[in-house]
Amino acid sequence: MTQAFAIEEKQSQLxxxxxxxxxxxxxxHAYLFEGNAGSGQADMAIFLAAALFCSQEAKPCGQCDHxxxxxxxxxxxxxxLTKDANSIKIDQIRELKHNLSLTGLEGRVKxxxxxxxxxxxxxxxxxxxxxxxxxxxxxxxxxxxxNREAILPTVQSRCQVIHFPSLAVDQAVRLFVDHxxxxxxxxxxxxLTTDLESALALNDNQVFHDxxxxxxxxxxxxxxxxxRAFTMVATDWMKLSRxxxxxxxxxxxxxxxxxxxxxxxSQSDQETLDQVLVRPDLKTNxxxxxxxxxxxxxxDLLKLVTKAQKMIKQNVSPQASMEYFVLEAWNLEKKYL
Numbered sequence: 001m002t003q004a005f006a007i008e009e010k011q012s013q014l015x016x017x018x019x020x021x022x023x024x025x026x027x028x029h030a031y032l033f034e035g036n037a038g039s040g041q042a043d044m045a046i047f048l049a050a051a052l053f054c055s056q057e058a059k060p061c062g063q064c065d066h067x068x069x070x071x072x073x074x075x076x077x078x079x080x081l082t083k084d085a086n087s088i089k090i091d092q093i094r095e096l097k098h099n100l101s102l103t104g105l106e107g108r109v110k111x112x113x114x115x116x117x118x119x120x121x122x123x124x125x126x127x128x129x130x131x132x133x134x135x136x137x138x139x140x141x142x143x144x145x146x147n148r149e150a151i152l153p154t155v156q157s158r159c160q161v162i163h164f165p166s167l168a169v170d171q172a173v174r175l176f177v178d179h180x181x182x183x184x185x186x187x188x189x190x191x192l193t194t195d196l197e198s199a200l201a202l203n204d205n206q207v208f209h210d211x212x213x214x215x216x217x218x219x220x221x222x223x224x225x226x227x228r229a230f231t232m233v234a235t236d237w238m239k240l241s242r243x244x245x246x247x248x249x250x251x252x253x254x255x256x257x258x259x260x261x262x263x264x265x266s267q268s269d270q271e272t273l274d275q276v277l278v279r280p281d282l283k284t285n286x287x288x289x290x291x292x293x294x295x296x297x298x299x300d301l302l303k304l305v306t307k308a309q310k311m312i313k314q315n316v317s318p319q320a321s322m323e324y325f326v327l328e329a330w331n332l333e334k335k336y337l
Contacts, residue, residue, distance in 0.1 A: 005050070005062055005071075007043035009175070010167060014040075015047060022051045022059055028160040029135035032117070034148040035164030038172075038195025041144040042115065044164070046070060049078045049111040052140065066106075076105040079112050083119045090123040097131055100139050108138040117143035118150035125152045132158035167194040176203070184281060188212060191256055191278050192249075207246050211237075215253055216282075216289070219261075222301075222329050223293055229329075233322040247318035251309050258302050260286060265295045297336045304328050 008015040021027055027048065033041035050060035050070040060067050069075040081088065081096055096112055114120075120128065132141070132155065143159060145151060167175070172190035177183055179196060181203045189199045202208050214236060221229035241247050256278045264287050267273045274280040290298075304325050311321040 005043065005047045005060065007040050007047045010040040010043060010171070011164060014044065014162065014164065018044065018048060019051075019059075022048070027052075027140065029139065030132050030141045030143070030159040032143045032145065032148070032151070032156060032159040032161045033164060034145050034161065036166045036194070037146050037198065038193065039164035039166050041164055042113070044162075045111075045113045045142040045144065048140070048142065049075070049113070052109050052111060053077070053107070077107065077110050079110075081112065081114045083116045086119065088114065088116070088120040088124050090121060090127050093120070093124045093127045097127065100131060100136060109140070110138065111140045111142070113142045113144065115144050117145045118147040120151070120155075122152070125155050129154055129158065169194070172199070176200075184279065185209070185212070187279060187281075188253070188256065192252060207240050207242065208249060210240050211246075211250050211253055215250070215257055216286070219254070219257060220289060222326060223290070223297065225330050230323060230326050233319055233326065237322060238319050241318065244312055244318055247312055247322070248309060250322075251305050251312075255302065255305050258298050258305065261290045261293075261298045262295060262302075264290060265293075265298065294336050297332065300332045301329055304332070 005015070031048075033044055035041060047060060050062065050067040052059075053066035053070060053075065054060040055064045055066055060070075062068075062071070066075065070078055073080070079096070079099060081092060084092060096114075100110065100112070102110075114128075129152070135141075143151070143155075148156070148161070169190045172194040173183070173186045175196055176186035176189060176199045179200060181189065181199060185203055186199075189202050192202065193199055214232075218229060218232055218236075220226075221232065237247070237250060241250070260277050260279060260282075263273060263276055264283065267276070270283075273283060277283055279286075307328075308321045308325040311324065312318055
């Protein structure tokens with residue numbers, strides 16, 4: 001009996017393909033796993049490393065001592081290399097190459113996983129290239145990246161490249177809920193990121209929860225041209241936010257809310273609507289709040305959100321950017337109301 005690995009939930013087809021590769025004894029010595037954060041590159045490295053050491057016939061079983069130690073990250077013949085500060089330096093690759101030359105402590109096989117491979121300096125990448133050109137028989141290297149273009153073409157050409165598609169939103173929601181995130185919050189977070197680590201950090205961020213709680217009220221005040229929408233920028237949003245990232249998060253959440261408003265306006269089939277809304281549980285409530293406003297208003301508000309996001313990136317103060325958004329939103333409404 002085998003135990004499911006995380007990669008089998010995230011990328012079932014890829015996992016099945018690689019399990020077949022293992023069974024056929026055709027695993028390459030160097031792989032480049034590329035895709036967005038959270039799409040399963042590290043999970044695949046764990047899956048393959050476990051298969052290489054697994055003591056059972058159905059490899060990897062996920063239950064034997066070798067598999068369990070690989071999963072926990074304490075197998076003596078599986079090494080993970082991460083960036084030092086902002087990059088992976090040549091000294092780190094030299095140490096890795098030295099370790100490559102040593103016999104495995106528990107057998108012949110050794111596995112090396114290089115995370116954030118795109119951060120290798122040119123010198124480090126060229127040093128690694130020498131090994132990739134003449135791989136050792138029982139050594140396997142997995143390079144993980146979310147930016148394939150930043151990796152030297154010569155390194156790429158010596159690896160089997162596998163693309164990891166991003167998780168679907170419903171997949172991400174299930175994953176986050178399985179790790180303790182509430183269903184309503186998971187539905188929102190999955191539209192912002194499909195990376196579990198980022199999702200859990202966001203769920204632990206009180207600013208995020210406060211923004212979600214007050215955002216509907218702010219949009220209601222904006223579309224009603226209520227002066228409290230302007231004062232909320234200073235009294236609520238600026239007091240809540242600790243950084244520019246918090247303000248950008250607020251605008252991302254506002255984008256999702258406006259998206260839902262547009263869908264409520266344009267989609268009459270309620271069953272379909274439930275499948276495409278970020279927050280289907282708030283459908284009835286938001287229909288009552290926003291149904292009276294024209295679709296064009298929400299489209300123009302989305303354009304204003306993009307403008308405010310650019311202003312913050314261009315070092316305009318977040319408060320000025322938010323206040324600009326409110327004032328321009330009120331000007332927009334003159335042509336609709």
